[in-house]
Amino acid sequence: MRSALQSSGFPHPDGATLINLAPADIKKEGAAFDLPIALGMLAAIGIIERERLTRTAMVGELALDGSIRSVKGGLPIASKLSSIYEVDALLVPVNNAEEASLAAGAFPVYPVANLRDAVEFFTEGGILPYRADLQEYMDRHDSLQPDFGEVKGQAMARRAMEIAAAGGHNSLMIGPPGTGKSMIAQRLSGILPSMTLEETLETSRIYSVLGMLSNGEPLLNKRPFRSPHHTISDVGLIGGGKNPRPGEISLSHNGVLFLDELPEFKRNVLEVLRQPLENGLVHVFRAAGSYTFPADFMLVAAMNPCPCGMQDPALGCRCKPDEKRRYRHKISGPLLDRIDLHVEVVHLTHDELLAAPDGESSATILERVTAVRVIQSKRFAKQKIFCNAGMSSRDLQKYCQMDANCKMMLRHAVTNFKLSPRAYDRILKVSRTIADLTLSPEIKEEHLFEAISYRSMDRTDW
Ligand SMILES: Nc1ncnc2c1ncn2[C@@H]1O[C@H](COP(=O)(O)OP(=O)(O)OP(=O)(O)O)[C@@H](O)[C@H]1O
Ligand SMILES: [Mg+2]
Secondary structure, X not given: OHHHHHHOOOOOOOOOOOOOOOOOOOOOOOOOOHHHHHHHHHHHOOOOOHHHHHOEEEOOEXXXXXXXXXXXXXXXHHHHHHHHOOOOEEEEEHHHHHHHHHHHOOOOEEEEOXXXXXXXXXXXXXXXXXXXOHHHHHHOOOOOOOOHHHOOOOHHHHHHHHHHHHHOOOEEEEOOOOOOHHHHHHOHHHHOOOOOHHHHHHHHHHHHHOOOOEOOEOOOOOOOEEOOOOOOOHHHHHEEOOOOEEOHHHHOOOOEEEEOOHHHOOHHHHHOOHHHHHHOEEEEEEOOEEEEEXXXXXXXXXXOOOOOOOOOHHHOOOOOHHHXXXXXXXXXXXXXXXXXXXXXXXXXXXXXXXXXXXXXOHHHHHHHHHHHHHHHHHHOOOOOOOOHHHOOHHHHHHHOOOOHHHHHHHHHHHHHHOOOHHHHHHHHHHHHHHHHHOOOOOOXXXXXXXXXXXXXXXXXXX
């Protein structure tokens, strides 16, 4: 403080200064309080009018020379201020101005480069507010994405990805090495519908807290696609730590969490996914208190069927049945239960391999996905869910009515494949999405049949 005040040409109060960050029971972290502390000190010695401080919010880290550095969380700070406090203005570091002004709403946001600027705001008022154009950020898209049109064969996996993207369902691809599992998952981003404004702000807040936004990219305008490495810790995946921070599942909020080589993840890391996969939130408990982070993501996972990857002795697999079972058992039943679409990715035939890719482009698939998302947003207009995967049991009763034939087919599937009640619900949700993809208001037998066919792992000897 002393150094920043002196370098900026301001006097420093004589003697020791006591600074009280009340209330004491809330843990404070980071350097964002530097600027308010400095301005408070200047108000204490009469350089700034005290009255002016009461309705102005400010954040910023001070360097020793009095310049102001950016802070983490500009966006959530601005949006929280706009919802609960009576604030006339917000002073932020220049690098936080875009994100803060996008979320500020009613009050103006003033970027300040150094302490002198901040004082000038209170004394002469010559600082201009920053206004960002929200629509402009929402309309930005990058065009250099890998395309589904490059994938050869694998019709079933491509279809499953389309269903997953359309209804927000979880999926698992199983198959030998080099058949395109990772390739297909990486193309999922290109067929996800654009985020609504509400979703954009929700997800961007998380990125802002972790300091992952900046001027130039103040908002996340496309759905996140996170693919953490399998060596990740449970804290890295779920969130937590001494000063709890969101993990990869929260960074995937409203987007995709891709876990490649699923069995390589530590089992305890995978098990902690169970709760967020069920309710879209994660609770982190620490001595200092409990924290809840949003974590509503679509899970996409990929794995080989056995340690060597080939599965079939005809293809050279030498894995013993015991080894195969141990490998698969790294994925627990309850986790598998939460995955709606089990997809076998098979070896390409010679003809497929030699032929040019003949699949649809991502743009064509995206058109269908977007149409289905429109149906869903009308369906759930009065609810706080965005897609079929988010339906509650009551929604299932309302939107997944079936005729007698369908009910019989379901009863048959439940008894023969020993499906859990959860798997049963999830089949209904997937059938709803498949019906939506054909623009059918009712769920018909063929829709249900296809949905059941994606539960293949419930039927095999897992
Ligand atoms: N269906 C396919 N169409 C076109 N190219 C493919 C296909 N499958 C694989 N390839 C080619 O092989 C490469 C490796 O594929 P990919 O990494 O997706 O395999 P994988 O199934 O994830 O294997 P692993 O189990 O070893 O992780 C791709 O980058 C691509 O060049
Ligand atoms: Mg792979």
